[in-house]
Amino acid sequence: MSQDMNRDDNHDVEQRLRAALRPVDPGAGFVGGVMARIAAERPRTARLPSRMPR
């Protein structure tokens, strides 16, 4: 009986965890921030886009 109660309690906590951990979006400038960091890094790396004419 106490095992059944534990199972019910766990189910309840699990449901609430799912609700508490709903995915959320970052701020509107997130993608721009990533691209800016990549652009800032480019001059320091030797990596060239593969489609760039050699």
Place this chain on the structure above:
Amino acid sequence: MSADEACTSRTLLARATAGDAAAFGTLVRMHQRPVYSLALRMLSDRHQAEDLAQEVFLQLYRSLAALESEDHLSFWLRRVTMHRAIDRLRRERRYAGMPLADADMVASDSADADPILERRLRGLLEELAPAARAVIVLRYQEDLDPVEIGRTLNMSVNTVKSHLRRSLALLRAALAVPGSGAGGDSPTPPRPLPSGHRSLI
């Protein structure tokens, strides 16, 4: 993911690998939500989470050629995000940022949502050791099974199951404050995790 989405994703991955910045930007947009959310639930601070998530995508940009498929990409992103977050938490020990319980202002979109209890749960998660927290976040945010969690975190399935069992028991006990149980809206703060269990699981 639908067949069309998988095809689009595959095409984008190929174009990004070939140096197409716009395709890479679209890939970032498609995956920003899970990556940022994992970072946020681990670090409990929006700015830190954005910074970490951007680092992950920067690392992705450098690693594009090594990725085999869209499935591999999702796995790779989760794995790198969680390992970076765990490293950061361990390095900083007790993170001093604004608690997620206060920082997270996301409105509930469900009629039976209980924002106060959800905030409490997120606050309690912050008391779990990084590895235990990572297991809970991957299980209940990403809906991964113990095998997938083990692969992501380099952990045995038994260790994952042990973390899940112990963390659930601790969370359940901590939520069982008289007068503030499940569904309650009392402002009573949650009982902290037993000190002997903090940072141990």
